[in-house]
Amino acid sequence: MAFKVGLLGLGTVGSGTADILLHPAQRHPLLQEIEIYRVGVRSLDKPRAVNLPPHLLTTDLESIVTDPNIDLVVEVMGGLEPARSLMLKAIAHGKHVVTANKAAIARFGDEIFTAANEAGVYVLLEAAVAGGIPVIEPLKQSLCANRIESVTGIVNGTTNYILSRMQAEGSSFDAVLEDAQALGYAEADPTADVDGLDAADKIAILASLAFGGRIKLAEVHCEGIRQVSATDIAYAEKLGFVIKLLATAKRDMVLGSGNYSQDSAKLAQLQVRVHPTLVPKAHPLANVNGVFNAILIEGDPVGQVMFYGPGAGSGPTASAVVSDILNIAAILKVGRGAVVQDGKPLLDPLLACSHQDYCSIAPISDLVTRFYARVLTHDNPGVIGRLGTCFGNHNVSLESVVQIGLEGDRAEIVVITHHVREGNFREALEEIRSFDSVTVPSVLRVI
């Protein structure tokens, strides 16, 4: 047994991780060289899904991250603290870290990676984004020759499950949420999922990797799916779209140039945002349904590649955690890190996090995108002209204006714009909302 692992947490992901490590048959032979040396838990008496010798378990998590025998600490306890402090202490004690903790990495990534570089250790986090789907390592290694242009993902299984069921059944958000909670697909407090916060953590991590700069989480524009109605899903369907909660990070598009900015600045201006989005049915992300996740990466010269699979769950997440453990073991085994510079081992430039500057993130008002808006009015004959004029006055060019149905005695009009600046669109919208007998119950972006 060559490599000793200290496991922090034995919940869903921790049990899945231990289960793989205990059953190496028909897996990579390197697994036989990994030993579970200590497992930190909150309670020693709780019944466990995996069968571990009781002497491995301890409630003293500090003793694990400081144990000189341990090579590698696996943080699968979740939450911000004590996860952050324990990871930092493990790093300070020269241990490599594998974590599934998107919330901690999205918030404290700077601190954690700075400490890791200082100590000459790796912090790997494949499991933090999209569970079992390989995306972090492919971004770092398999796509490293590319200039990444965008990363667009369905990275939250709960909201994708809810939207998929609303689409399939014509049900309301509230009804499906309640059912999803009963079935265990949504938490009792669903805020982090349905308000897009979990997706924001994940796109912040992906953006940082894709664009080689740090991301301030507070600058990620974030809208959830509470306001998505069955009516909008039905209209989107008629127009050839499905509605998905997309997390997007993209080099900023310059309006009118018809092309991406080829800014020579070291760090490009980025858009980083999470919001419900109309996706054309032929788009690769449109067919990603239920709890599945997918991430579409666009790069020069690779074009569009997509990674699809289970975004959560014990087995898939543990697959990513253990693969990270094996990647570190492989590095240690063959002496990478043997080259010492300034007193610390040199880290692999593809696997370590070397960037220190912050990406500049454009305000959402500068976003250039298409919009879908649903307008209700008592005064149909006149209002289409007034809408058109008002949008035109604000430089918002329209692709289509269609009276698509009736709600009670009011006409429903659906407007789809061309690519326009969000700020201009919002100004027009404010004016339209002041019109007599006009309301605008829904506004969504269109990919």
Next chain:
Amino acid sequence: MAFKVGLLGLGTVGSGTADILLHPAQRHPLLQEIEIYRVGVRSLDKPRAVNLPPHLLTTDLESIVTDPNIDLVVEVMGGLEPARSLMLKAIAHGKHVVTANKAAIARFGDEIFTAANEAGVYVLLEAAVAGGIPVIEPLKQSLCANRIESVTGIVNGTTNYILSRMQAEGSSFDAVLEDAQALGYAEADPTADVDGLDAADKIAILASLAFGGRIKLAEVHCEGIRQVSATDIAYAEKLGFVIKLLATAKRDMVLGSGNYSQDSAKLAQLQVRVHPTLVPKAHPLANVNGVFNAILIEGDPVGQVMFYGPGAGSGPTASAVVSDILNIAAILKVGRGAVVQDGKPLLDPLLACSHQDYCSIAPISDLVTRFYARVLTHDNPGVIGRLGTCFGNHNVSLESVVQIGLEGDRAEIVVITHHVREGNFREALEEIRSFDSVTVPSVLRVI
């Protein structure tokens, strides 16, 4: 300039590779440490898509693979010879190799990897399968904790383009092939693509990686798409399927157990095969159209993950080639390989090819699968009963038998079976083909 690359070939992929190396801006900083040191070409006078200093070009390819200044040889010339000999000579001279050559690797992989292990060098081949889509490295690294159960892919863009157009337009194979040739999507001699040989090379490589054993290419069962008719595509569509050329490698399923064999033998018995297949429309591979490729990997505990993107072309393939170059440069930079064992540098156990045994591949007659068969008959009232009895006598259980149309004065009957042993199905089919007034123009497998 730290790492010197010798490029063998300056065609489509070679030019794309040089183009990335000459334009490192906004890509990974490690690219700035890669130098194109020599380029081997057939003719010095040919106009080139990239602008390289003429003194780098040579027609003496041997001088590149033996040049002591070169760290890494990139083989993007294609074909079997002299590619094989040059790679072997480069390895013998202690150079790492990056190749896009699926044909050479599928045939001479044994020889090449044995030599590479002997010399302590890496041979990376991300570009050999599915162009720009990361799949080789994810299989080696990101999914390495899994017991792989199956790899199923659309890995040939030409055939997928032809089948997608036949599906969309209702056209015949011959008509679409001719047009694809005119448009440059199919070669003048389309054999390697349409007969499934290119897909067989690729699935042999993927199977070897997924199941940790070598694969004899001659044992890969291979059927192409020439016999797929517009009629079958239309019927499949009515039944909820699309027809795709799938390349599959799978641990053998034991009929009746309802589960995968958990054989404790070191190497599992595998099915490795390429054939047109009916794919349910809701299956992740069903929506992969045109020249796109996708590979679906099923593992324990990850479940199903899919990789999707452009399977060919200069940019996508060069993306994979240059990423492999950078991965080797990263390894060299930080001293991996510094640990020497038996006089040669120890190779990373995840990235190197360590297996030496051959996988046992089951004969196609032992395959357990569902079938689609289209039967033509003059004697409809009697024939359904006779079909059912004959299949039953051979232990072939039927899911549905439907008279679906008329061709001239003959009734067309479409049969879908449950999972049955291929050998039994073929015996039943032989008997049915001997019936008076019955012909069986199409037989396809169903995923």
